[in-house]
Amino acid sequence: MxxxxxxxxxxxxxxxxxxxxxxxxxxxxxxxxxxxxxxxxxxxxxxxxxxxxxxxxxxxxxxxxxxxxYTQFSTEEKGKHKIGVCLGTACYVRGSQEILDKLSEELKVSVGKTTEDKLFTLEATRCLGCCGLAPVMVIDDDVYGKLEAKKIPDILKKYQ
Ligand code: FES
Missing domain, CATH: 1.10.10 (Arc Repressor Mutant, subunit A)
Incomplete structure (x- = not known):
């Protein structure tokens, strides 16, 4: 070996x-x-x-x-920052798919994957328990609620 x-x-x-x-x-x-x-x-x-x-x-x-x-285990290396976009019902009906698509486009990575520079891993999640803030995205421990796709580029810059 x-x-x-x-x-x-x-x-x-x-x-x-x-x-x-x-x-x-x-x-x-x-x-x-x-x-x-x-x-x-x-x-x-x-x-x-x-x-x-x-x-x-x-x-x-x-x-x-x-x-x-077990989903707690991963066979792929994760990025420095983990992004989770909630696809629970409340978030989904308020446009979280659009948020996910925008992230995928900005980071040039598909859901479940890590960017080439190992900076971000993009994931879809179940309900995060803060449906009142739908649509919701979390980056590491930071929660972004009532999110709009157009805000994504500026948010990502904070982590780059
Ligand atoms: S459905 Fe997204 S936080 Fe509950």
Whole structure:
């Protein structure tokens, strides 16, 4: 497993190995190991899944199955800023699809993907619990309510 990714992340893999060694004799630790690994790497590329499989003797197919089943895990690297546009009913009827389309156009990225410069990840979300502010977008911990598509470029500039 001496590929470029492994070489560039030696200390992260060492940290993960130390963690796996500390828990691997316990039962049902797959989720814990994957959570730890995602905390260390930020996401779970195949190299990390393979490493976990090698270290725990859990088949790679099983690990891959867990990673892809739970939305808390990601196999793709996330951007520095996470943008979530609410597509819940209240937001949708007030035009959140237009907001999402505008973001997609401005950032040149499709929903669920990360911009080439790794600055933004664009996601659609379920109801964020502040329907009175519809349509709603969140960037990291900042909430933008009663949003209009024309305001998007200026908002994005704050994070660039
Ligand atoms: S539907 Fe968007 S916040 Fe509830």
């Amino acid at each position: 001496q590929n470029e990714f492994f070489k560039s992340k030696k200390s992260e893999f060492a940290e993960l190995k130390a963690y796996i060694d500390s828990v691997k004799n316990s039962q049902g630790v797959t989720m814990q190991i994957l959570q730890k690994a995602q905390g260390i790497f930020g996401y779970l590329p195949l190299e990390v899944q393979q490493f976990i499989s090698d270290e725990t003797n859990i088949p790679l197919a099983d690990i891959y199955g867990v990673v892809t089943f």
